[in-house]
Amino acid sequence: MELAIQEQVEDLRRFVPEHTVPETLALLAERFAGAVSFSTSFGLEDQILTHFIFENNLPIRVFTLDTGRNFQETYSTWNKTLLRYDKPIEVVFPQTASVEKLMREKGPNSFYESIANRKECCYIRKVEPLGRALAGQQAWITGIRAEQSANRQTMDPAEWDAGHNLIKVHPLHDWTWEQCVAFAQANGIPVNPLHAKGFVSIGCAPCTRAIKPGEDFRAGRWWWEEAAAKECGLHATTGEHQGFDPVVEAIKE
Template identity: 45%
Template sequence: MDRKEIERVNEKLAKADARETLDWAIERFGADLVLSSSMGAEDQVLTDMLMKKAPSVEVFTLDTGRLFPETYQLIDETNEFYKTKIKIYFPDYKQVEEMVNNKGVNLFYHSVENRKMCCHIRKIEPLKRAFSGRKAWISGLRREQSITRTEVQRVEWDEANGLVKINPLIDWKEDQVWDYITVNHVPYHKLHDKGYPSIGCQPCTRAVKPGEDVRAGRWWWEDPEHKECGLHVQDDLKTEVSFDFKNLDKK
């Protein structure tokens, strides 16, 4: 798909609901379509929809090595509930070893540069492997989640990965997500019940306080405009990143 076709599709799907958007994606891309799941509420909704419409579409998640125990429990629970097998991608252990030995186990607390390095190695690199050979991916992004996501479109071109990116829940409100989960008895992350609306790696996620933004618990020590790991920010992904670990200052 080129950009003009994507514009036409967004016009066509302007009033489409999430299921209709998925129907279009499944028909358009078939086996070349994949769902990237963080195991959060939105991705569980999309997994449920896919399992009912096209269970052959691959669902994968990234195991960064720093996930919450509850995340692993949900992976097993989801596999059992849908009689499926979520595919898991891991970071390259050599890159992780070199990064940790040169920068420290919790390097991400010291600078945005360090945090983006960690995200790149633990998330972006395995993501690229997961996308190999694919033409489109499904994401659980919603516009109201963060100030970094207000301009997201239903269908986009992912320049960095050379894929079409589809966001079926882009217009959903939080209560719509939870209504769907309740009505359809969808397995969900138990930390959501403890004040964690957005869940990533354990050391980089905390519960939010009353009145805080739903993404306030992610990388809470950073300014809001920096709060993306690189999976959903095109500017972070346009250039292939190469880190020279030995020449980086330890902080």
């Protein structure tokens, strides 16, 4: 990481906890003009960030990844968001040829059979499209909160993402779930109805379930796997040095 970029990351790490979310977003829009993006999956945290961006008319690109396996409730929330704010949300799809090859060779539910298969599906449907979406960007805004998982508690509010060669910022890093719920209710923000059914983390329909009382926030994702650091690859490794995953590397070759 270049010294100038490292200084920017350190500056943002200090700035985010001491300022409001709109102030953080406004700074990012100014500092990385034309090269800052926010990725939404229409969960509660992302809806709050979308609200701040759209209500303040901030020049921040908003996009989503449509994996082709989303819940209908997610599409409904997407549509309500468009109606509520009347602002564009860019959509990025997986490569058609890659999805067709996966389905032809392994069928529609191969991800249940092994971690390698699950990572392959995540890579094709989410990781590779995200790479295309973030190409040329300097900053990436996410809805990550520290309390979501043990893995995310180690994340800073701003980080250098070596895999995408940009700065990643989490404006809601210190917010609690209760804060998010209260803010959404107070501001009439469209909320995914799956949250009311026990879904706190919402991803692809075949790989997400509601959590039980006392379970970790990420327990509903890939619940058939071990609980440690379950990520799809979008936020799996952070910091200056990107980890090497032989499964993903094999898929990329």
